[in-house]
Amino acid sequence: MIRRAAALVLALAGMACAVPAAAQTAAPQPFAGMDCELHVWTLGRPNFVPKSNAFFKYTPPTAEQLADPNSTVNIFAPVKRTEALGEEPLRALFPGAASVAITHHADVIDMDVTPIKAIKTRLTPSTAPCYGDLVLANMYAIFPNPDAPYQQYGLGGGLIASAIAGGDRLVMDFWLQQWPGAKGKPQVYRRKNDTPLPHVRPASAEMAAAVKDSADANLAIFAETVAAKRPR
Numbered sequence: 001m002i003r004r005a006a007a008l009v010l011a012l013a014g015m016a017c018a019v020p021a022a023a024q025t026a027a028p029q030p031f032a033g034m035d036c037e038l039h040v041w042t043l044g045r046p047n048f049v050p051k052s053n054a055f056f057k058y059t060p061p062t063a064e065q066l067a068d069p070n071s072t073v074n075i076f077a078p079v080k081r082t083e084a085l086g087e088e089p090l091r092a093l094f095p096g097a098a099s100v101a102i103t104h105h106a107d108v109i110d111m112d113v114t115p116i117k118a119i120k121t122r123l124t125p126s127t128a129p130c131y132g133d134l135v136l137a138n139m140y141a142i143f144p145n146p147d148a149p150y151q152q153y154g155l156g157g158g159l160i161a162s163a164i165a166g167g168d169r170l171v172m173d174f175w176l177q178q179w180p181g182a183k184g185k186p187q188v189y190r191r192k193n194d195t196p197l198p199h200v201r202p203a204s205a206e207m208a209a210a211v212k213d214s215a216d217a218n219l220a221i222f223a224e225t226v227a228a229k230r231p232r
Contacts, residue, residue, distance in 0.1 A: 029095050029096030030095070030180040030230065031094040031095060031096050031097040031180055032095075032096035032097075033096065033097075033098050034094075034096075034098060034129070034130040034180075035097070035098055035099045035101075035130065036094045036097045036099065036100045036101070036128070036130035036131065036132065037101050037103070037126055037128045037130065037131045038090060038091075038093065038094065038100055038101070038102050038103070038131075038132045038133075038134060039103050039105060039123060039124050039126075039131075039132070039133050039134070040082050040085065040102065040103065040104045040105065040134045040135075040136075041082070041105050041108075041109055041123060041133060041134070041135045041136070042079050042081075042082050042108050042109065042135065042136045043109045043111050043116060043135050043136065043137045043138070043175075044078060044108045044109070044110070044111060045108075045110065045111060045112055046107075046108040046110055047110065047112075048112075061073040068203075069208065070203055070204055070205050070207070070208050071203050072202055072203050072207075075203070075207055075208050075211050076139070076140075076141060076211070078108075078136050078139050079108065081136065081139060081211070081212075081215050082136050083104045083106075084215065085215060085216060087102060089216055089219040089220045089223055090102055090134070090219070092220070092223040092227075093132060093134065093176065093178070093223050093226060094130070094178075095227060097130065103124075105123075109123070109135065116135065116137050116175055116190075119133075119135075119177065122179075123135075129179070129181055130179065130180060130181070131178070131179045132176060132177065132179070133176070133177050134174065134175075134176050135174070135175045135176070136172060136173070136174060137173040137174065137190070138171075138172070138173040138192070139170070139171065139173070140170075140171050141168065141169070141170050141171070141197060141211075142168065142170075142171065142194075143199075144167045144168070145167055145199070148167075149199075150199060150200055150201045151198050151199050151200055167196075167199075168196065168197040168198070168199050169194045169195060169196050169197055169214075170194060170195055170196075170197050170211060170214040170218065171193070171194040172193060172194070172215060172218040172219070173190070173191075173192040174190065174192075174193075174218075174219065174222045175188075175189070175190045176188070176189045176190070176222075176226060177189075187230065187231075189222075189225070189226045189229060191221075191222050191225045191226075193218050193221045193222060194218070195214045195217040195218050195221070196214065197210050197211065197214050198210050
């Protein structure tokens with residue numbers, strides 16, 4: 001577990017550093033000078049209602065929880081997470097683009113009606129030559145040691161030091177389709193990654209900030225993965 005946590009910490013530390021100039025120069029620029037559109041979505045089961053059983057009791061969120069931005073139900077809501085993704089890692093999905101117009105969609109793609117593998121066309125009627133759909137296909141947090149003492153986020157080492165203490169992490173599964181031109185088939189990429197979470201108090205401003213940082217780190221890793229897989 002210590003080795004795993006250390007590896008995750010090193011990966012997150014790398015996200016805080018700029019990509020080396022040589023790597024930037026070598027990366028393909030398929031969107032050079034183009035005005036692009038990126039539409040951001042979540043995949044889920046919007047009409048599914050969990051049922052209680054002998055092992056699980058479902059309790060609907062209260063009005064107070066839904067209104068509280070720091071409640072667990074909001075911090076880990078996939079739509080909330082995609083809405084809060086940073087513009088810099090989103091724009092990194094279009095290297096060389098003159099501009100990237102980003103649209104976040106609140107409606108969830110119903111996986112029971114449209115599985116991710118069934119998506120073959122643009123998810124909006126846009127005719128922009130440079131276009132992409134980014135879908136958060138899955139997201140969950142892992143808390144292997146819930147009894148670990150809480151850390152103060154942003155103090156005493158911040159995110160990296162706290163990640164070692166708790167071993168918590170955020171897992172995100174991204175799927176992307178892109179058209180670098182008006183014709184031809186889209187380029188499609190998918191990757192699931194995880195980054196450390198500091199072990200901070202649930203349903204708190206510290207947890208909200210920690211999850212946002214971890215989500216942006218996951219997206220940055222995904223952008224690097226896409227760049228490495230693009231045809232040269």
